[in-house]
Amino acid sequence: MLCLALLMSLSAIRMLKGPVDKSEAQVEQPAIPALVLRGFLVGILAGLLGVGGGFLIVPALYFLAGLPVKKAIGTALLIITFNALLGFFSSYQSINLEWPLLVKFSCGAVLGILIGTKLSSKMPGGRVKKIFGWCVLCMSFYIVYKQFFI
16 A cells, blocks of 8 residues: 555655646647556556546556546546446446445446536636645545555
8 A cells, every 4th residue: 555655645746846747739649559558557556556537547548548638537537437337337236336325325426527617617627736745645644644644
């Protein structure tokens, strides 16, 4: 877990210190084999460490695939959705799901996504990048705190 916290901290610091944001015109994506390999490595890291989602995928898309931060976040959400659906459909029959909890939490998440999308559309990419960097940095500190003090 400390390795994850360190990786998250480094990613967050790079996002906080880096240039404001890439414009659409500046985006140079690597070749398809390089993207597949980078995605594979991020997937292995996510699987080994038990996390992923936006904390690994967004920085990977931003730094390794060259996407602007808003596109990286949107693309990460789509990737996470496919991963979650695959996991859900491959295991929902073998586990006892708390359907009322699942529905309530999902409704809250959808509402939050709609509000967050509206807020994000009113902010420049550089500000979204800074907010994301601070969130990742706070999560990395929380992981270290939880590891040593709880």
